[in-house]
Amino acid sequence: MSALKTPLSREKAGALSSLLDGLSREQVAWVSGYLAGLGAEPLAASSADHAVSRPEVTVLHGSQTGNAERVARALHAKLAERGFAARIDNLGSYQTARLKRERILLLVTSTYGEGEPPDSAQAFHAFLMGERAPRLESVKFAVLALGDRAYERFCQTGRDIDARLEALGGARLHPRGECDLDYEEAARDWTEQVLKAVAAEAPPAAAPALRLVSSGPVYDREHPCMAALVENIRITGRGSSKDVRHMELAPAAPLVFAPGDALGVVPRNDPGLVEMLLQATRLQGSEKVVDARGGETDLAEALACRYEIRSVSRSFLARVAEWTEDQALKAMLEPGGAEGLKAYATGRDLVDVMREFPIEGLAGRDLVAALRPLAPRLYSIASSAKADPDHIHLTVGVVRYEHQGRTHRGVASTWLAERVESGAEVPVYVHVNERFRLPGDLATPILMVGAGTGVAPFRAFLEERALMGATGPHWLVVGDRQFRQDFLYQREWLDYRRKGVLQRIDAAFSRDGATKTYVQHRLLAASREVYAWLAEGGHLYVCGDAATMAPDVHAALIEIVSRERSCPREEAADYLRALMAEGRYQRDIY
Numbered sequence: 001m002s003a004l005k006t007p008l009s010r011e012k013a014g015a016l017s018s019l020l021d022g023l024s025r026e027q028v029a030w031v032s033g034y035l036a037g038l039g040a041e042p043l044a045a046s047s048a049d050h051a052v053s054r055p056e057v058t059v060l061h062g063s064q065t066g067n068a069e070r071v072a073r074a075l076h077a078k079l080a081e082r083g084f085a086a087r088i089d090n091l092g093s094y095q096t097a098r099l100k101r102e103r104i105l106l107l108v109t110s111t112y113g114e115g116e117p118p119d120s121a122q123a124f125h126a127f128l129m130g131e132r133a134p135r136l137e138s139v140k141f142a143v144l145a146l147g148d149r150a151y152e153r154f155c156q157t158g159r160d161i162d163a164r165l166e167a168l169g170g171a172r173l174h175p176r177g178e179c180d181l182d183y184e185e186a187a188r189d190w191t192e193q194v195l196k197a198v199a200a201e202a203p204p205a206a207a208p209a210l211r212l213v214s215s216g217p218v219y220d221r222e223h224p225c226m227a228a229l230v231e232n233i234r235i236t237g238r239g240s241s242k243d244v245r246h247m248e249l250a251p252a253a254p255l256v257f258a259p260g261d262a263l264g265v266v267p268r269n270d271p272g273l274v275e276m277l278l279q280a281t282r283l284q285g286s287e288k289v290v291d292a293r294g295g296e297t298d299l300a301e302a303l304a305c306r307y308e309i310r311s312v313s314r315s316f317l318a319r320v321a322e323w324t325e326d327q328a329l330k331a332m333l334e335p336g337g338a339e340g341l342k343a344y345a346t347g348r349d350l351v352d353v354m355r356e357f358p359i360e361g362l363a364g365r366d367l368v369a370a371l372r373p374l375a376p377r378l379y380s381i382a383s384s385a386k387a388d389p390d391h392i393h394l395t396v397g398v399v400r401y402e403h404q405g406r407t408h409r410g411v412a413s414t415w416l417a418e419r420v421e422s423g424a425e426v427p428v429y430v431h432v433n434e435r436f437r438l439p440g441d442l443a444t445p446i447l448m449v450g451a452g453t454g455v456a457p458f459r460a461f462l463e464e465r466a467l468m469g470a471t472g473p474h475w476l477v478v479g480d481r482q483f484r485q486d487f488l489y490q491r492e493w494l495d496y497r498r499k500g501v502l503q504r505i506d507a508a509f510s511r512d513g514a515t516k517t518y519v520q521h522r523l524l525a526a527s528r529e530v531y532a533w534l535a536e537g538g539h540l541y542v543c544g545d546a547a548t549m550a551p552d553v554h555a556a557l558i559e560i561v562s563r564e565r566s567c568p569r570e571e572a573a574d575y576l577r578a579l580m581a582e583g584r585y586q587r588d589i590y
């Protein structure tokens with residue numbers, strides 16, 4: 001019995017939660033009470049609504065890598081805790097026919113691409129924006145948009161959905177919330193405000209329901225777990241134009257992770273860069289400032305581990321423009337200046353800007369007030385916990401480039417590759433990604449497409465599927481620069497091929513010949529087989545660059561579906577949107 005006092009694993013909690021589906025409120029309360037009597041945590045909410053039969057508040061999430069889903073789940077749990085009849089669904093599986101019957105609709109979504117919806121939300125988004133969308137006069141709604149101010153179309157999907165719900169006649173229950181990368185606090189504030197608005201609208205019908213707690217990971221970006229960096233091996237060959245590392249970390253406490261999850265790494269800035277910034281601003285590192293978490297600390301320490309100093313944000317340039325009254329900078333910040341601003345910010349860091357725009361008498365507290373908090377970096381987990389629960393493997397592409405005669409180094413990738421000593425500990429947490437998951441059925445065929453470090457999660461996929469004795473065929477399409485230097489994990493793939501785990505591997509190398517060969521060219525060349533895998537119920541995964549690779553692969557898939565089904569491209573695009581909504585076409589792109 002004492003084993004129940006330890007937190008339930010994700011699988012066990014999921015299994016218990018699914019057992020509750022279909023039980024009455026009294027039965028659920030009885031089971032939870034029984035488990036609590038044994039010392040177990042109350043059960044986590046599943047996507048089903050256990051508490052009452054007629055849901056009145058619907059929480060929907062559109063998420064690519066899990067942030068919006070996490071916020072939505074926390075909101076749903078709070079609604080249930082406070083006795084509201086609430087249900088939760090993801091925009092991919094939500095039945096749009098329900099939309100006009102909703103009373104209170106709370107929607108949390110992120111934005112991807114260049115202002116586009118997350119993959120699983122694309123079909124919903126297309127429906128809502130289209131002519132078939134119903135009038136929503138009886139719906140009260142609130143939208144929380146997650147995004148990143150570094151993107152030109154900040155929170156675009158949330159903004160679009162919010163505006164469209166209103167245009168369709170819906171009434172705004174609470175103003176749209178917008179969150180930057182450090183979304184937690186803003187999301188918590190919005191959630192509290194929305195809970196009040198819901199309470200004013202529809203007082204809880206029942207006595208407070210079960211206290212629902214998350215079964216998610218204990219560690220998060222605010223409470224990371226320490227992990228020792230025990231392997232750091234360069235896996236690109238001599239003469240390669242890239243430095244890619246295979247890393248292994250040994251967490252100090254067991255971390256629960258599944259193939260498709262990423263590891264969040266809480267990095268430190270390069271001390272050399274901090275020193276250069278102090279010199280460029282003529283500030284003393286010992287000056288006391290309030291750091292990004294509200295505590296007081298030395299300026300040098302705050303710059304080292306609390307603030308982004310490597311990339312230049314629009315808001316920082318706006319402050320510099322105010323301080324300097326520089327007309328060229330001001331023009332870039334005008335609505336028509338986006339291209340110029342992007343060109344200026346690309347490749348530069350804060351040292352470049354402060355050298356170009358020296359500011360007399362700048363105070364340390366004003367400098368940090370203009371900066372964004374240092375965000376953790378995510379790395380796709382490249383190993384299966386079933387194969388090795390004590391280590392987490394990563395494939396890290398080290399970011400280094402020359403700009404204006406100086407080598408610029410990516411914060412986290414160079415920290416891990418160059419500055420963390422062997423065996424030293426780094427703060428990490430598991431970033432759960434339910435949107436990039438292996439199928440439950442071991443017989444389902446899977447087709448994996450990855451370019452560069454995008455192959456990382458497929459190493460975990462294959463390790464897991466091999467261990468589970470999966471019978472479904474596996475097809476891997478990998479792309480990189482040069483066969484000799486950059487064929488990441490080549491030996492392991494060939495080993496899987498020899499053992500019959502991997503039925504097919506196609507590789508595309510872009511810099512070996514006179515013309516570029518990319519992963520999508522391999523897909524197009526195998527058009528019939530690709531379509532047959534999809535048509536026969538296969539799952540398709542794409543991982544790697546979001547800017548050009550993923551859209552180009554998507555365009556190739558449209559071409560393939562259109563060719564093989566002899567249908568117009570728009571119909572092929574709908575086919576792929578439907579696959580995304582079903583979770584059979586999943587992307588982990590960055």
Ligand SMILES: Cc1cc2nc3c(=O)[nH]c(=O)nc-3n(C[C@H](O)[C@H](O)[C@H](O)COP(=O)(O)OP(=O)(O)OC[C@H]3O[C@@H](n4cnc5c(N)ncnc54)[C@H](O)[C@@H]3O)c2cc1C
Pocket residue numbers: 065262310311346347377378379380381395396397398399400401409410411412413414453454456588589590
């Ligand atoms: C879900 C997810 C999974 C990921 N998985 C992986 C993974 O498995 N492996 C991996 O390596 N990365 C992965 N990433 C990317 C990773 O999180 C970091 O973004 C990456 O390592 C760079 O972080 P950094 O701190 O080293 O660099 P930063 O300091 O953040 O610098 C990166 C920035 O530098 C600029 N830059 C880079 N190169 C140039 C150049 N040549 N010229 C001018 N400017 C340039 C760009 O603005 C770029 O955004 C993933 C990201 C996400 C969101």
Ligand SMILES: NC(=O)c1ccc[n+]([C@@H]2O[C@H](COP(=O)([O-])OP(=O)(O)OC[C@H]3O[C@@H](n4cnc5c(N)ncnc54)[C@H](OP(=O)(O)O)[C@@H]3O)[C@@H](O)[C@H]2O)c1
Pocket residue numbers: 242397451452453454479480481509510511516518519520544545546548549550552553590
């Ligand atoms: N957002 C971020 O912070 C961030 C950070 C790190 C990496 N990334 C992205 O993640 C990806 C993986 O990084 P990496 O350094 O390991 O790989 P990479 O070498 O930059 O790219 C891997 C392969 O993809 C090819 N490629 C380029 N454009 C493509 C396209 N439109 N379609 C298909 N393939 C294309 C490359 O070819 P060529 O280069 O020869 O054209 C190369 O062969 C990169 O593409 C990078 O842009 C993003």
Ligand SMILES: Cc1cc2nc3c(=O)[nH]c(=O)nc-3n(C[C@H](O)[C@H](O)[C@H](O)COP(=O)(O)O)c2cc1C
Pocket residue numbers: 062063064065066067068069109110111112113114115116118146147148149151152153154155156180181183546547589590
């Ligand atoms: C490849 C990529 C593209 C993105 N594009 C945008 C964008 O156009 N606008 C924006 O506001 N945020 C953009 N973001 C930031 C995400 O919306 C943000 O990280 C959000 O917290 C992700 O939430 P999710 O995990 O629920 O998907 C982008 C992020 C990535 C990795």
